[in-house]
Amino acid sequence: MIFTGIEILFFSLGVITTLATGLIYYYNQKLKFNISTWISICIGVFLFIFGIAWSFSSILEGEPRAASMGLIVFVIPSLILLLLSRKLALKKAASK
Amino acid sequence: MSKNENSSKLNRRDFFKIGGITAAVGAGALTTFPQKTAAKELDKRLVDKIVTTHDDFPVEVRSDYVPPRNWDHVQARSFFVNEIRAIGETVEDDIVADGQAFVQKMNFAYDNDKIGYNQADKALLAGAWAMNNYAAGPSPAAVPNFGVNSWEQRTDKVQFALFDNDYVVKEKYQFESKQEAANQIKRAAKLFGADLVGITRRDKRWDYSKFLNPVSPLFRKPLLAPPSKEQMEELHNWGPDKFVNDWSDFPFEPKTVIVLAFNMDYEGISTSPSFVGSAAAGAGYSEMAKVPYQLAVYLKNLGFNAVSAGNDMGLSVPYAIAAGLGEASRLGQAVTYKYGPRVRLAKVYTDFDFVEYDKPKSFGVMDFCKNCMRCADACPTKAISFDKEPSFEPTHDNKDNAWYNVKGVKKYHVDAKKCFKLWGELGDDCGICMASCPYNKPDFWHHRLVDSITAAMPGPVHDLMREMDILFGYGNVEDKESIKKFYSPEGKSYDGH
Numbered sequence: 236m237i238f239t240g241i242e243i244l245f246f247s248l249g250v251i252t253t254l255a256t257g258l259i260y261y262y263n264q265k266l267k268f269n270i271s272t273w274i275s276i277c278i279g280v281f282l283f284i285f286g287i288a289w290s291f292s293s294i295l296e297g298e299p300r301a302a303s304m305g306l307i308v309f310v311i312p313s314l315i316l317l318l319l320s321r322k323l324a325l326k327k328a329a330s331k
Numbered sequence: 332m333s334k335n336e337n338s339s340k341l342n343r344r345d346f347f348k349i350g351g352i353t354a355a356v357g358a359g360a361l362t363t364f365p366q367k368t369a370a371k372e373l374d375k376r377l378v379d380k381i382v383t384t385h386d387d388f389p390v391e392v393r394s395d396y397v398p399p400r401n402w403d404h405v406q407a408r409s410f411f412v413n414e415i416r417a418i419g420e421t422v423e424d425d426i427v428a429d430g431q432a433f434v435q436k437m438n439f440a441y442d443n444d445k446i447g448y449n450q451a452d453k454a455l456l457a458g459a460w461a462m463n464n465y466a467a468g469p470s471p472a473a474v475p476n477f478g479v480n481s482w483e484q485r486t487d488k489v490q491f492a493l494f495d496n497d498y499v500v501k502e503k504y505q506f507e508s509k510q511e512a513a514n515q516i517k518r519a520a521k522l523f524g525a526d527l528v529g530i531t532r533r534d535k536r537w538d539y540s541k542f543l544n545p546v547s548p549l550f551r552k553p554l555l556a557p558p559s560k561e562q563m564e565e566l567h568n569w570g571p572d573k574f575v576n577d578w579s580d581f582p583f584e585p586k587t588v589i590v591l592a593f594n595m596d597y598e599g600i601s602t603s604p605s606f607v608g609s610a611a612a613g614a615g616y617s618e619m620a621k622v623p624y625q626l627a628v629y630l631k632n633l634g635f636n637a638v639s640a641g642n643d644m645g646l647s648v649p650y651a652i653a654a655g656l657g658e659a660s661r662l663g664q665a666v667t668y669k670y671g672p673r674v675r676l677a678k679v680y681t682d683f684d685f686v687e688y689d690k691p692k693s694f695g696v697m698d699f700c701k702n703c704m705r706c707a708d709a710c711p712t713k714a715i716s717f718d719k720e721p722s723f724e725p726t727h728d729n730k731d732n733a734w735y736n737v738k739g740v741k742k743y744h745v746d747a748k749k750c751f752k753l754w755g756e757l758g759d760d761c762g763i764c765m766a767s768c769p770y771n772k773p774d775f776w777h778h779r780l781v782d783s784i785t786a787a788m789p790g791p792v793h794d795l796m797r798e799m800d801i802l803f804g805y806g807n808v809e810d811k812e813s814i815k816k817f818y819s820p821e822g823k824s825y826d827g828h
Contacts, residue, residue: 298804299804
């Protein structure tokens with residue numbers, strides 16, 4: 236075994252973080268986020284990445300219920316926050 | 332040409348520029364400070380904030396506290412009934428019955444229709460305990476000076492042995508500093524197989540004041556030569572008047588106690604109560620028979636006296652607290668930072684004292700225990716206290732006759748009699764309290780993070796953490812699926828590929 240799950244997890248987290256940073260930068264240039272959008276998007280991205288890390292780690296340690304709960308407790312709120320961020324950003328862009 | 336297209340091209344280029352510069356600066360910083368990476372520094376700062384170091388023993392001890400004797404606990408008074416009676420001490424019939432049932436079931440019984448108690452599970456248990464049973468014998472019941480835990484401090488090699496290093500060499504090794512001594516002793520303990528190690532001063536409060544050892548000296552160690560005339564005479568004259576020793580019989584004055592902790596298998600303990608759970612504990616006991624002995628021989632070869640000990644010689648939990656390995660808890664066991672209560676403890680007593688001693692540390696366990704009570708809820712016989720605050724005296728139903736509880740130390744007192752009753756019913760050593768504890772987790776980053784956050788938070792958050800622990804599915808006990816999970820090859824690599 237060359238890569239155990241934990242190496243793949245942290246590599247994937249790096250990729251997701253880079254993509255998220257790039258997308259935030261790109262959309263900020265296009266839509267110019269306000270403070271509430273920034274707060275919502277930052278918490279959303281952090282929770283999303285944390286939720287993925289939590290759930291993947293729980294699967295690796297053999298606790299599938301903890302993995303499912305990780306998705307419910309961290310990832311679902313993160314998606315709600317990211318959708319809210321999108322709404323806030325588009326609302327601001329439309330009001331210009 | 333729109334303004335947007337221009338800014339988009341510029342932005343993309345800027346983005347790659349920023350990314351490139353950041354990567355170059357990051358790589359440069361890492362090579363310039365290889366020993367001081369951001370993660371290491373962050374981790375150290377967080378741990379320093381969460382872990383409190385104490386100069387003195389962090390648990391209140393009343394002035395009338397009296398150290399117990401090694402037979403002031405239920406196992407000794409149940410397993411050595413005749414010997415206890417022979418030295419004029421009392422035994423209680425119900426405890427004797429529980430002990431007999433426990434020994435009968437654990438040694439001879441299995442049930443192929445009962446999950447966790449079939450012949451294969453029994454075989455697992457037997458194998459796990461084998462090294463303890465062979466090398467340290469009754470040490471789990473706190474009987475010292477047996478097998479590898481012998482008090483003997485020879486100064487020469489055994490005549491008939493090809494290889495023998497188990498003697499105190501004449502030349503004492505001089506370490507350059509106390510810190511170097513501590514570093515090398517701890518490294519040796521790790522090499523031999525300890526998961527955690529701490530060094531503390533010998534404290535007579537935590538040593539048994541007297542020792543019952545009914546085994547004749549001739550049968551305490553494998554015979555390396557035919558018994559001598561003196562040994563045969565000693566055997567012939569062996570009797571109750573020689574069963575009890577005290578510290579005046581010990582071959583040297585110990586100054587230092589090295590405390591070792593051994594992590595028990597997480598999946599194994601999760602099966603508690605079962606023979607598989609007991610096997611996880613047994614594997615820990617077998618480590619306790621091996622590693623402290625190796626460390627004692629190491630110290631003897633440095634030129635110092637040393638005696639290894641498992642549960643015998645003294646109380647392991649306060650010694651582990653004093654050596655900075657863990658904190659006291661509701662379930663009566665030391666809760667360690669890395670493995671929670673899922674550890675077995677052992678000790679090495681030595682007269683070596685040129686060493687940097689560790690200090691006791693706390694990280695919020697006792698505060699968490701005040702609100703959690705998962706172990707108390709999970710215990711089928713309700714042997715664990717539901718009191719909000721710890722106390723100097725036991726408060727349980729049998730408190731008026733709790734000769735088995737250490738009094739005068741502010742802690743949660745477990746009703747060992749009720750606990751032992753369950754051992755008799757099950758035929759194994761339970762472990763439900765350990766399995767249910769929120770600090771009992773696999774060694775994964777997210778649990779260390781949660782523990783650290785919990786330690787920094789006030790009481791009401793602890794209640795939430797307890798509920799979340801249940802919701803997330805941790806600490807389930809009496810779960811038959813856990814046996815299947817223990818044996819399942821899923822997630823395990825047996826051939827290393």
